[in-house]
Amino acid sequence: MSSASPENSLEPTPLVAPAVPGAGDDKETYLKLQIENDPLDILRQLELVQWYESNGQFSEMDVVYEKLHKRFPLYSALWVIQLKGNLQRDQFTEVETLLNECLSGASANNDLDLWMTYLDYVRRKNNLITGGQEARAIVIKAFDLVMQKCAVFEPLSAKFWSDYLQFLESWKPANKFEQQERIDLLRKLYKVMLTTPFDSLERMWKKYTQWEQETSNLNARKFIGELSGEYMKARSLYQEWSNATSGLRRISPMNLSTCNKNNIAQYNEDDIIDVEQLQTWLDWIQWEKENKLTLPEETLKERITYVYGQAVQYMVFCPEIWYDYVMYLADAPIEDRIRILSSALLANPSSPSLTFKLGECYELENNLPMLETTYQTTTDYIFSHFKILKGNQETDPVILSKHKEKLTFIYCIYMNTMKRLSGLAAARQVFGKCRKLKGNLSHAIYIENAYLESRNSNDNNKTAMKVLELGLKYFKEEGEYILKYMNFLTMLNKDSNIKTLFETSVDKIVDPVQLKLIYKKMISYESKFGSLNNVYSLESRFFERFPEENLIETFTDRYEIQNENYIKKLELAYMLENDQMAMIGTFSMNGNSKKRAMKTSNHMSPRKRMSRSSQEVPDAIVEMLKVLPKRQYFSNVILDPESLINFLVDQVEIPEDRS
Structure with a gap:
């Protein structure tokens, strides 16, 4: 191929x-x-x-x-x-x-x-x-x-x-x-x-x-x-x-x-990966790499390649195992890596890591058309699938948000890659495509393009500012966009623009968490570059909106340097402990964040679930076992119970109880 x-x-x-x-x-x-x-x-x-x-x-x-x-x-x-x-x-x-x-x-x-x-x-x-x-x-x-x-x-x-x-x-x-x-x-x-x-x-x-x-x-x-x-x-x-x-x-x-769900690989929108199975495959591969069999180098390579071939079958929807396989082939001809990555992307067509890695391989070959095709194929697939999910009212909003974020992320990397390889005009072409996808991309593409224009345009940041103003049309109610916009203006030392952005946006933000962060950002900015009177005025407005906020904690935030709160660190250490506990609590309650990272006991194999059950044997079965002939009377095994159980678990799908 x-x-x-x-x-x-x-x-x-x-x-x-x-x-x-x-x-x-x-x-x-x-x-x-x-x-x-x-x-x-x-x-x-x-x-x-x-x-x-x-x-x-x-x-x-x-x-x-x-x-x-x-x-x-x-x-x-x-x-x-x-x-x-x-x-x-x-x-x-x-x-x-x-x-x-x-x-x-x-x-x-x-x-x-x-x-x-x-x-x-x-x-x-x-x-x-x-x-x-x-x-x-x-x-x-x-x-x-x-x-x-x-x-x-x-x-x-x-x-x-x-x-x-x-x-x-x-x-x-x-x-x-x-x-x-x-x-x-x-x-x-x-x-x-x-x-x-x-x-x-x-x-x-x-x-x-x-x-x-x-x-x-x-x-x-x-x-x-x-x-x-x-x-x-x-x-x-x-x-x-x-x-x-x-x-x-x-x-x-x-x-x-x-064929059933127990013996055929299944893809899911949540990107749930059985981490235990993945780790076991990686353990096997590592075991082989240690060459316990003391094989000649060529035979050892064949054996490890065989194990990788097995791993990518049973973990076909796991990008990490494909990536690991390709990295093992780092010294092989680049055509081999391209072949494996191409197969990997067919099975994982929305994978950022596999897309970027295949793009790197084509870059090493100076094959720019195939690099662009790789990015375009991935973004086309994600966009098409996103539209299908959007049309289904039963789709989890978290999944929709994830697809939008993934599509935006890949376009950001695509845009930066084209700038690096073909110049600013090529990057602007990619951004032009993104502008046509408004409503299907997150604000990150506008922020990323603004930074790209700021670094590479000789127009005193005029283009970058226009990009951010354009983004404000679509994301004026998103606190995260306003915060990033403020950070950009702070970097450029645009004092009047920052204040204008704050005043025009502060009443449009719906999310109270983001609104708090915007207020604190502005208070911190005035504390460093403005006047104390402005700080007090902003604090007054802040506490009027959020009376439950801790006075001294807001005060300590003003004196952060290099993104670290030294007052808490050096004087009010107990507040840091409270912050850490709050983060742990938020993580544990956050929309299945842990469940989306790995399979839990609910995704355990049927055999493991069966082995953990502890039901008592019914009396009727006990009585029947008593009258059965002893095993000594049978020279050969007539029925292997373990094989029977394995067959039932792996090859027979028992209908779920719908009562």
Whole structure:
């Protein structure tokens, strides 16, 4: 994927009114409208795929999959679901095309489930009964490819090793030569497998020692002894890895019908990130970087890259993990970083950090057109999505405010970047676009442009002052804008302008908190640069409006220097303690501020919630357990309860109780 490839960007989201299902709406139309409104809703798109599949509309189904792969090219679970469906329908030509697309080239995925699906295809295409030795050789070659590409890096690879082992064990040699070849292949497989930290390692070791003794009692001790040291190290490392990644959730759907919110990544407008999961992924990556396996440098890079590939799948909507991945590739060709960042922005199209980082990469390449395209694509997406949210009366005002703030912030950085790279005229072009978006941007763009003009225009700040006057038309009731405007005028020493701004604005500010700050700002200004009589006059007006305010606290604010209240610090320290307690109280009550930063126990995985419940076992169940036969009577495990519980939690979505 080249840096200028059209595949790296998507068209802005179309403006579609929120769809409400009614009696006359069919499901297909409803789902399509929902997807247009929110192209990041993977589950909704898979629901449409299921609908097409149930109606036999396979070409329409493929179109939806194609859109999913375009937006989430490195999300292997989506490829696996489509491949399994095609294999089930014996569509081998389509399977070959998809495998070539997802396992090679710019969008190459490296995921064990995906490679196992590839193995299923190879084994079905190469029937051992009809293909004989040639078919077996092809399948073995495929197993070896998967082993080298992926399985040796994957700690949860028990199924792969078990399948490969069973495949070789099921071989019935026709002669002594084939028998020896089979033994050599098995021993070679065991050697790689038992030096790899993975689940079921101990079980496979027991199986290996038994096999060696059955194969050659004379040589068994020799071969087992040669391998035992590396096996012990691998077993210890697996346990260490298991401890380091405790609680990590890596769940993928078994097929299309089992897709649900427990096994498919979900985007939310609140930007809620499961911080515990993120930290666990970062812990795993750090563990790999310490090279506990003492791998050669090139192999270590491949292993760490594999883990990052896994992390960006399960945390696909987390910009930090993508950024961390790109920073790991700092010494790689810049094209690799651009490719990863392009995929990251497709999944996180409103991310400031990813937008800025991709912009930096294009700047290093002196590719100004793609840098502008990057910023424009992000701002177009946020603006389009903002308009959709605005049209929905149920949208949380906090989310609307956040989108407006994010759009403004990115335009500010875009404007400054264009000034730095192409001059003041280019920055003014960006600001010109922003002026057309009035009502959809915050006041920050006017403040930022005023400072930019002040630093770069040789007109004695005339342009900067005009910009701020223009902003006053739209934000005259916003105390925060007035405060920033006053700060700007203070910097320019515009005494008369400051007083005029204060007097014309003070009766228009609705927010009492901002109004207090404006009064205190003006009192402080007069205290430093005006007259004491003016200070007393302002204080009188201030206390008339806010009689509950502390007299001495307002007095101490007047004597702040360098943004620090030294009277409180040196003489009235107890007031500082009160201020800190007030801030803590405000934070704890502030509109879900903490909830928006991370998931709380309410977002805990179902398995953890289940384990914390402490319901008593009903008497009827206790009586039934008493009459059941003891486990000693059963030599083999008939039902693995843990596997059953995992299946129910991860693959089955239990409807919520609506009573």
